[in-house]
Ligand SMILES: Nc1ncnc2c1ncn2[C@@H]1O[C@H](COP(=O)(O)OP(=O)(O)OP(=O)(O)O)[C@@H](O)[C@H]1O
């Protein structure tokens with residue numbers, strides 16, 4: 329097998345159907361850019377939500393009369409839990425102090441004894457911050473005899489989670505649609521090249537080229553289109569992200585794997601599209 | 613070497629070849645003649661297995677049409693040279709490249725290609741024009757390039773489907789001379805032609821086809837028979 333020859337013929341193929349190849353590459357770049365943008369949107373949404381989740385506190389109110397030793401033990405246990413990032417102990421006195429600061433009222437003037445229980449404020453690792461996992465965690469904590477009640481902002485978390493999932497599904501469907509579009513674009517340009525090169529294909533058959541040898545330049549051509557589309561899309565996305573950072577959202581997160589991802593998708597779909605085309609129009 | 617056993621070809625419910633029995637021996641020279649539509653091209657296509665018979669069997673060297681696999685066909689083609697009336701060359705490449713192409717596409721290295729191409733171009737008398745562009749060649753020269761390409765893998769048979777159809781009498785005679793020379797060096801030739809004059813110049817076994825079958829074999833010593841056709 330002669331890789332150089334195959335590559336060269338693949339390039340000649342590209343030159344032959346130059347206009348349709350250019351149109352196809354540009355459309356592929358555009359589609360890949362849109363895939364990149366939906367990926368960016370997903371990653372940034374996730375990032376924003378992570379930050380929100382990081383601020384969700386789970387308040388664990390303790391039974392009255394739990395002694396200091398038990399509290400210390402419980403604190404250690406919580407801190408050792410891998411799902412937990414942070415544990416803060418709020419003593420009864422501290423709770424009263426905060427209450428007064430928040431409401432400007434001195435409870436001790438109304439009631440003689442401090443009615444507020446001691447508590448832990450827990451922040452979970454965002455990786456474990458899905459509604460289900462939080463619920464499970466809360467249910468576990470509630471079992472401890474020292475614990476009276478566990479409270480957290482269940483509704484907000486559920487709400488965010490639901491909409492994040494809807495957005496993620498929509499973005500995935502959109503990306504999938506674009507995958508199909510790219511595949512069809514490549515399929516179609518390869519079909520056109522095959523048509524424009526039917527004479528040379530006939531000659532190759534005549535002189536005893538193997539079917540694989542006849543097909544491979546077209547597969548290469550499809551992959552070249554995918555690579556070119558990926559590179560251009562990376563460029564477009566680079567400009568796009570800089571623009572977004574400059575004018576709307578300075579802390580835009582761009583994943584490192586972005587360019588490789590676009591290139592990989594481009595090559596993969598280039599291969600798939602040309603593979604289907606070649607097997608449809610070049611199998612005898 | 614080539615043998616047809618009761619070969620029929622059906623297309624769209626019409627028999628275009630019927631019950632052909634034929635043997636072409638090693639190093640033989642055979643003409644196929646007959647009116648247009650008689651089935652000459654179809655018969656040649658069966659030999660390089662561009663077409664598989666509807667019934668019967670074609671044996672070519674060690675390949676049999678009844679059980680050849682698709683991926684074996686390229687290897688058969690390397691042993692069967694084919695030329696056409698319209699040359700089927702690549703107009704965007706020069707003489708050398710046109711011939712070299714057929715070796716490149718079967719995976720031969722550049723170095724191997726070069727010596728083979730030069731020797732076969734010498735054989736057809738075109739070595740001095742090896743860098744000429746396609747459009748600078750006369751019809752006869754184009755056919756020589758096609759012949760060079762067909763010979764590059766040293767086939768045991770050269771199939772020629774009206775090789776002189778686009779050529780003037782002078783060039784036609786040249787091509788026929790070249791085919792005879794090739795035949796003398798041991799390669800069988802099977803040539804379909806309407807040009808009966810050529811047969812009188814270089815008489816060989818001649819098969820007359822009509823309506824999809826071989827009507828008769830014409831005795832080369834009885835050339836008047838051909839001229840009467
Ligand atoms: N692919 C095909 N499909 C259907 N019919 C075909 C096909 N190829 C050839 N034929 C028919 O088969 C018959 C024989 O054709 P063929 O080309 O073999 O004749 P030929 O002797 O080579 O004629 P010519 O001298 O004009 O080249 C003709 O009637 C033709 O119409």
Ligand SMILES: [Mg+2]
Nearest residue numbers: 652653654773
């Ligand atoms: Mg014909």
